[in-house]
Amino acid sequence: MNASEEERERIEALSDLRRFVEILEARGELEHISGADPHLEMGALYELSLRDKYPPALMFDDIKGCPADRRVLTNVRFSRIFVGPLDLDAVIRHRAAGKWEEKPLAPQEVETGPLFENVILGDDVNIYDFPAVKWHDLDGGPYIGTECVVINKDPDSDWVNLGTYRTQMQDSKTLTVFIEPGKHGSLIREKYWSKGLPCPMAVSVGQAPILGIVAGTSSRSGVSEYATAGGRIGKPIKTVRGKLTGLPLPADAELVFEGFMPPPSEETRPEGPFAEWPGYYSSDGGPQPVLRVGAIYHRNNPIVIGQPPAKPTYPGRQPSIDGIAALWDALEGAGVPGVTGVWKMDGGGVRFINIVRIKQMYPGHAKMAGLVATGARAGAYLGRMTIVVDDDIDIMNPADVMWALATRWDPKTQTDVIDGCWTGHIDPALSPEKRASGDITNSRMIMYAVRPYHWKDEFPKVNAFETPFLDDIESKWTGRLKFLSK
Numbered sequence: 001m002n003a004s005e006e007e008r009e010r011i012e013a014l015s016d017l018r019r020f021v022e023i024l025e026a027r028g029e030l031e032h033i034s035g036a037d038p039h040l041e042m043g044a045l046y047e048l049s050l051r052d053k054y055p056p057a058l059m060f061d062d063i064k065g066c067p068a069d070r071r072v073l074t075n076v077r078f079s080r081i082f083v084g085p086l087d088l089d090a091v092i093r094h095r096a097a098g099k100w101e102e103k104p105l106a107p108q109e110v111e112t113g114p115l116f117e118n119v120i121l122g123d124d125v126n127i128y129d130f131p132a133v134k135w136h137d138l139d140g141g142p143y144i145g146t147e148c149v150v151i152n153k154d155p156d157s158d159w160v161n162l163g164t165y166r167t168q169m170q171d172s173k174t175l176t177v178f179i180e181p182g183k184h185g186s187l188i189r190e191k192y193w194s195k196g197l198p199c200p201m202a203v204s205v206g207q208a209p210i211l212g213i214v215a216g217t218s219s220r221s222g223v224s225e226y227a228t229a230g231g232r233i234g235k236p237i238k239t240v241r242g243k244l245t246g247l248p249l250p251a252d253a254e255l256v257f258e259g260f261m262p263p264p265s266e267e268t269r270p271e272g273p274f275a276e277w278p279g280y281y282s283s284d285g286g287p288q289p290v291l292r293v294g295a296i297y298h299r300n301n302p303i304v305i306g307q308p309p310a311k312p313t314y315p316g317r318q319p320s321i322d323g324i325a326a327l328w329d330a331l332e333g334a335g336v337p338g339v340t341g342v343w344k345m346d347g348g349g350v351r352f353i354n355i356v357r358i359k360q361m362y363p364g365h366a367k368m369a370g371l372v373a374t375g376a377r378a379g380a381y382l383g384r385m386t387i388v389v390d391d392d393i394d395i396m397n398p399a400d401v402m403w404a405l406a407t408r409w410d411p412k413t414q415t416d417v418i419d420g421c422w423t424g425h426i427d428p429a430l431s432p433e434k435r436a437s438g439d440i441t442n443s444r445m446i447m448y449a450v451r452p453y454h455w456k457d458e459f460p461k462v463n464a465f466e467t468p469f470l471d472d473i474e475s476k477w478t479g480r481l482k483f484l485s486k
């Protein structure tokens with residue numbers, strides 16, 4: 001397959017979940033699992049699938065206790081076809097391609113679509129007719145929405161927002177949707193509540209992969225993620241009108257719950273805890289507003305996308321090329337010159353540990369890079385440390401980064417500790433006192449693991465051979481020496 005055929009197939013897979021399944025099946029990257037128990041067994045199988053950097057998609061069918069035709073598909077967003085190479089070159093290519101939301105394409109409303117193959121209204125609504133998966137043993141209940149698309153509309157404009165916010169099953173007609181304050185879905189619902197009105201809302205739990213991808217990353221306020229998605233695949237997303245709320249729903253979605261979310265003064269339910277991506281349970285069953293479901297729409301044989309978080313040390317928890325590119329953009333945007341690489345260190349997941357590589361050009365340059373990376377939006381949220389290294393360090397290799405720390409970093413003089421930085425409720429190190437007082441901040445350490453600028457020329461020389469000399473010697477001897485031919 002040449003590069004343009006590969007790209008065409010990628011766009012097809014992004015645009016259509018059923019086509020995605022066909023393509024992965026043909027590539028041998030999808031595994032069928034029949035008869036698994038939604039109570040922890042599916043979650044355990046999911047975790048076992050993360051041994052590979054590109055985990056297989058798992059298609060669960062014949063789920064125990066659930067009507068046989070309802071399926072759950074995992075690892076959509078981590079599939080090789082979407083993610084591609086996971087290295088610094090991928091970050092560089094991503095930055096060069098520019099931002100998706102710069103070319104939005106408005107969605108197109110159609111009369112009907114596969115979503116309306118089955119319409120369930122009012123008294124017939126039963127959320128438990130669909131897979132109620134308890135992914136981890138201390139989760140507060142089954143979660144149907146883990147890579148879902150939560151849809152609501154700004155009451156003061158045409159702006160329709162899509163966001164991925166975890167969705168728990170509470171009873172046969174009630175869901176809770178956990179939205180962190182400040183996220184678009186939360187700002188919009190508060191507008192209805194401030195007028196004493198319930199917020200119209202829909203939750204799609206299986207849809208074109210592109211919709212999950214855009215809903216899980218922020219588009220600008222006022223820009224619909226529908227339009228961002230359309231721009232990305234080069235054709236408008238088709239929508240149908242929800243029968244209760246009039247909200248635009250993806251016409252080929254697999255399963256959508258529609259209803260109204262009254263103000264929290266009217267009703268809340270305990271939500272969570274939930275096993276979150278830092279590798280801990282977080283949010284302690286605090287009250288969350290409820291979505292009263294009045295309609296369910298689904299395709300025949302609906303596929304729910306399941307994407308539970310897991311400890312970030314598994315190979316299948318990939319670095320976020322997007323997030324790394326955003327941090328590099330922020331450094332350049334703030335005028336930091338000489339940045340030759342940005343990465344997130346293994347173990348810290350997609351956020352905690354920033355690594356910035358620079359070609360030092362003047363005294364104070366490393367400090368500028370460290371402070372900007374630590375304070376910029378893309379490096380700040382749920383941060384813990386920033387490590388600044390010289391240009392000769394392989395920042396994708398944790399051993400090389402530790403070597404820079406071990407040999408170039410003087411803890412007393414090359415460290416800053418900064419207090420009161422932006423973190424989140426899922427930060428496991430946030431103390432109960434801070435949580436209770438609403439002080440959702442933490443401290444940061446910036447480590448300048450660089451040769452001190454003012455005596456860098458006297459710093460002992462590195463004793464490893466450099467390319468191209470080493471490459472020349474290797475090619476001269478390869479084939480003649482066993483240790484070079486492995």
Ligand SMILES: Cc1cc2nc3c(=O)[nH]c(=O)nc-3n(C[C@H](O)[C@H](O)[C@H](O)COP(=O)(O)O)c2cc1C
Binds near residue numbers: 147163
């Ligand atoms: C798989 C996945 C799960 C997520 N779960 C939540 C969640 O439960 N609550 C939340 O506030 N944000 C969650 N997020 C992050 C939001 O989806 C993200 O911040 C997005 O930009 C929100 O859309 P908005 O910018 O329109 O508010 C999740 C993201 C992903 C990819």
Ligand SMILES: [Mn+2]
Binds near residue numbers: 162163218225
């Ligand atoms: Mn948004």
